[in-house]
Amino acid sequence: MKFQSTLAFTACAFALGAAFAAPSAPLAAGPVQGTPLERLEAVEKRVVELEAEIATLKKAKPGPAAKAAGETAQDKDVAKQLEDVLAYLAAQSEAARRLDEKLKESETKGFTFGINPESRVVMLAGFSDFTTTLQSQVPTAAKPGATASKR
Helix, strand or coil, X not given: CHHHHHHHXXXXXXXXXXXXXXXXXXXXXXXXXXXXXXXXXXXXXXXXXHHHHHHHHHHHCCCHHHHHHHCHHHHHHHHHHHHHHHHHHHHHHHHHHHHHHHHHHHXXXXXXXXXXXXXXXXXXXXXXXXXXXXXXXXXXXXXXXXXXXXX
16 A cells, blocks of 8 residues: 555656756747758748648638628628618607697697596697607718718
């Protein structure tokens, strides 16, 4: 039993010694030893490897010119959807304005006077608040010249 413990301790000590004795920087990061011709050959070999990596990366990730040609149809679809949404919002705002006018007309014609006038006052106030909210902060499409002048 004592022999096994000693053997395990020795193996651990050897492993720790080997780990601490290993260089902290990779060998490729250090300067190349040898004659100037050997160092030049090593640099040329590394350049070839890097050029191969660059070629691989260019194939994997298309450049901006390739993206621009592929996204024009998608951009047109997004622009069309944006126009449709803005038109819808403008129509909602206009409908809210017309409803607000009709509610005010109804109030002036005496809608609030009846069996339960307080509930009618509350209802008209709620509708008025709703239509005011629909008409506030409605996004609109910016004109092309407006974005260029801000830059």
